Structure formats: C-alpha cells, structure tokens
Amino acid sequence: MTNLDERPSESLGVSDPSGDGGVAILEPRDVPLGGPRAMNVRRTLPQRGRSLIGAWCFLDHYGPDDVNRTGGMVVPPHPHTGLQTVTWLFAGEVEHRDSSGGHAVVRPGELNLMTAGRGIQHSEVSVGAGTGEPGATDASPEHGNIGGQTVGTGASGSNVLHGVQLWTALPDATRHSEPFFEHTVPPVITHQGAQVSVFLGSLLGQTSDATTFSPLVGAQFDIPPATEIVVPVEAGFEHGVLLDTGEVTVDDVPVPRDHLAYRAPGADALVLAAGASGARVVLIGGEPLGEQIVMWWNFIGRTHEEVVAYRKEWQRDVIEGADAAGRFGHTVYDGPALPAPALPTVRLRSRG
Template sequence: MSDVEVEPREAGYGAPADGRQGEPQVEVLAARDVPLGGPRAMTVRRTLPQRSRPLIGAWCFADHYGPDDVALTGGMDVAPHPHTGLQTVSWLFSGEIEHRDSLGTHALVRPGELNLMTAGYGISHSEVSTARTTILHGVQLWVALPERHRHTARAFHHHVPRPVRLDGGEARVFLGSLAGAASPVPTFTPLLGAELTLDPHATVPLAVDAGFEHGLLVDLGEVRMAGTPVRRGELGYLAPGTGTLTLENMTGAPARALLLGGTPFEERIVMWWNFIGRTHDEIVRARREWEAAAERFGKVEGYAGDRLPAPPLPNVTLRPRGNPVRRAG
C-alpha cells in the first residue's frame, strides 16, 4: 500500500496508559484516519508511525482498514507506486486483493495468507481489490530494513500459516515464532507477526521473547494487554523486559488482534511517502528517479491506469529519527 497523503507527515503523539499495579506499563497509541483518495474514499486507520513511537521493532508502518463495503467506497485501487528500504506485509481478514509488482509477480492476497514483498534498493507495485470482494478488511504493514540489507535484491514471499490452538484462543504465526509455531519466511531483523483470536472472556498467557518490544493492534473487541485495555483500532505498546505477555478478552464475543514484535531497531531512519532512507538527499534522489521512471523501480505490467505520482517534498530538511528505548517495569 502507498502512503497517499498529499503532504505525508508524522502522526500525532501516543499517550501512555498505566497497567495494573506490578504489571509492565503499556503505552496505548491511538489511530488517525487517512483517506486513500477519491470522492468515495476508503479510509484507513494509521497507528504507526507516530512522533512518540516511529517503530516497534523494525515495524514502521501500520494501516488497519475495514470492514469496508466496496459497493459504497469502490474498494482498494492503489496505482503502481515505489518503495525503497523496506518490506511490505499484507494480511487480510476478508476480501481479496490483486498484487502486481516490477518483479513480474502477479499474486492474490487472501485472508489468512501472508504476502511479503522486499523492496530493497527499489521496487514498484499495485494493489487492487478483486471483483469477487464485497467486504474488504485487513492490515498493511511495513518493516524497515537494516543498513546492511537495505539495498538487497527485490523479492516476494507467500506463506499460509497453519492455525495453532492456544489455551483460550488460536494463533496464526506469519513471521517469527510463537506458541511452538514458526514461519519459514526470512526476515532481516528478529521479528514476530501473528494473528490472535481470543475466546469470549478468555485469559491467554503467551511466552514471548523478553528481548522484543511488542505491539498489539486490536481488530475486534477489546483486549486487556498486560492489564491495560486496548480498544478496537488502537495499538498497545510494551517495552522489552518481560517473558510472559498476558492477554484478556474483555468481551463476551471472540476478539481478534495482531501481535507484532521485534528487537528494538536502533538505527535512525528517514521515512517519507513510500521511501525509507538515512538522509534527506537519499529521499530526494529516490523521488526524482521515480518521477523520471528510472529503471531502479522497474515497471508494473497489467495495471489498467497510470502510475501514482510522488507528492511534493516539504520545504524543510527531512531528518533521521528513531525510538526512545524504555524498559518494561
């Protein structure tokens, strides 16, 4: 997915929320609405990046959308657009999206199936919901590539994780490992990505990597994360330092959330529009090459329409930024 804001900017500040006494403190990040464009625009809820927390591990972007009635909004139609220095992670709860990229990949994104695209030095792709889609509902996530791998070759991976039964729920692990399940999809930094479904009123303790920071994006219901309520559309953040994460479904219906994690990403990055670099000049160069249709990004075949133009650069120098590091306690 492209960041289609006319003037791409950092998100607002998140507010810390106190957990129960003796439990790790969870910071709750609120989403802001971002229209994807057009008079009947499909709207996404963006929780990453934020000024107070640009990343969780190497996860640097999170758009949550739907349930969206495509008969009313027209669904998703994102024209060919570029990426650098990152990986895109597509995950659906309902609907279907057609993916085309400059590697020549033509794939469908379906519920419960991971599509991961590595941009490396440069790639372009398009995303269009299919005619079979009535309700579109899912997330688009980005992962920042570390310095030593950010110019790696373009790549595409597809994986269908098997559901794993938890005591009080179910997990589908699409990246990393959790609850005895491990994804075969390679990552460039230690990561976790899993869809969790929690039974009504269930309390589910999860053994997690104490060296990871974790984010919980709630899709359905309301979930208590380490004692702190996280509501639908919000992202709960927990710093490294705990080996057990307790989740509680606070409702009488099944709850659903994505658990994202990773070791703290200690590099400072410049992130603007669809590009991740390390300096202002790198972003300027990438934008210029996209506008010039340079070979760096290749060409997407089969999309019926024009490429997405880059927005104007701001009249300020883009500066690298990184996360504050906090320890759970």
C-alpha cells in the first residue's frame, strides 16, 4: 500500500522506547486512500511522538469496507525503498503484483511480504470490486467470528475488505539488498483459549517462515468473550497492540477500538483481557531499531539527499518512462503509475 497523502510529512528518528513501564494509547487518524469514493484507513504509525515500534514504522487499519460501494483498494504502481510491506487480511482478497516478479492474491490468514530493498514498485487491487462477486466473511474459518459479527455477502451482495497494512524499516546493513516477494500461510494455534497466527518472527513457540531482517514479531489474536490470557514476550522488545474488533485491555489499560496500545521494553509478558464480546487484536513488537531513518512518502532512507535522489529516479525512469530497467524495474498494470508528490520546501532531517 502507498501513502497517498498529497503533502506527506517526513517521519524522523530512531525507536524511542521511553516510558514508565506502563501502557500508552496511540490514537488513529483517518486517511482517505484514493479519490472521491476513497476507502478510508486509520493510521496509528507513524505519528507525532512515535514513529517506530521496533522496526515497525507504518500501520494502516482498514474496513470492514464494502468494496462494491467504495471501489475498495485500487492502488496503482508506486515505489518503495529500504522497507518491507506486510499485508494481513481479516476479510476479502487483494491482488499484488511487483517488479521483482511477485504476484499473489492474499486472503484472510495468509501473509504477503514484499522486501523492497534497494528499490521496487508494486500495485494492490481489491478482488471483485464492483462486480457483485461473493465476498469473504469477517474472519478466516480457523479464527471464527468475534463477538458474533459476520461481515460479508448478504442480500445486497456486498464484497467486504478488512485488514491491516504495515511496513518495517530495513536495517542499514541490508536495506540495499535485491528486492523479493514472499507469500506464506502461518498455522493457527491455541493459547489459553485464544486462537493465534504468528505471521512474522517468533512467539509462543511458533516461528514464521517469512524473512525478517531485525528481531521482531507480528501476530493476530482472537480472544473469546470474557477471557484473559498471558502472552510471554521478549523483555527487550517494545510492543504495540491494535484493537480491531470487540473489547480488550492490555495490562489492565482499556484500548479503544482502532487504537494502538504501546508498551516500552522491560515487560516479559503482556496480559490481554477480552470483554463480553471477545476481541481480535494484532500484536506487533521488536527490538528498538537504534538507527536514524528518514521516511517520506514511500521511501525510507538515511539522508535528505538520498530521498531526493529516489524521488528523482522514480519520476524520471517510471513516470516519464526513461528507463524501465532502472532502480524500480517494471510491473504489469493496466494504467499509469503514481507520480511522487512535491518535496517539502524544507530539508528532510534525521534524528538520533
């Protein structure tokens, strides 16, 4: 997924794992993804005061979205550098194509992971948008329904899209690697009554098959009504818990729906307690990255000059068509690629 802000702000700095050992609540902001019938997303990373949780640097949460009504997700080819994109769905289907040759339709319970490395371009489009084709229920069969909610095809023939899109920043030592794409299906396990999919990293004795470049974790938890679970975690990690559906507390702190609960390093367990309707949450975490980064639009670099050069190459090689074999390569798509926004009038900065 791309950042479609017309005036994207820079995101600066390193992980700042400061805190008193308690839980802080990060509020989402609404961002329209596209044109007049835009699908709205709720963005909790990056934001003022916190740009990273471990290597996680971007979190968009979307849906349940009636694709037939809104047009769904239609994101033309756009570039990335120095990061990985993580697509994880609760409902619907999204078709991915990229310039490394990656092509897959991702469904609930499956992971699409694209490593941009030195540079890549990709598109993401909802399957069945505006066609009346059957949609998916609001949970994979393994995870079941949360709070009795099923969102999918009814008498209206709606086609629902619902999920999260995340990015991780690549460490300096690996950020210039060749781009590649992975599609994996993690197993669903049971932990203290909750159903869990570990889609990145390691947790609860499970290790994802997907490639990571720094110590991190990503997992979906479906917690039954009125159930409390204790999740052992790495004490050196900082963590975030996004509430998608239902009610949950993290270490006794209530988390509003669509918000992200942040926990600084130091805890060796997180206590997640679901309310009367149960809860579906996404847990992310990682060892503080400890590196300076500059994130602007869809690029992650280390200096102002580097990001300016990435933008120049994208505009010259892809938008103007000067070099299809350049940094970002070529991908199949019926339509034009996204031009980069104008750079801000001030110098992009990094912070330590």
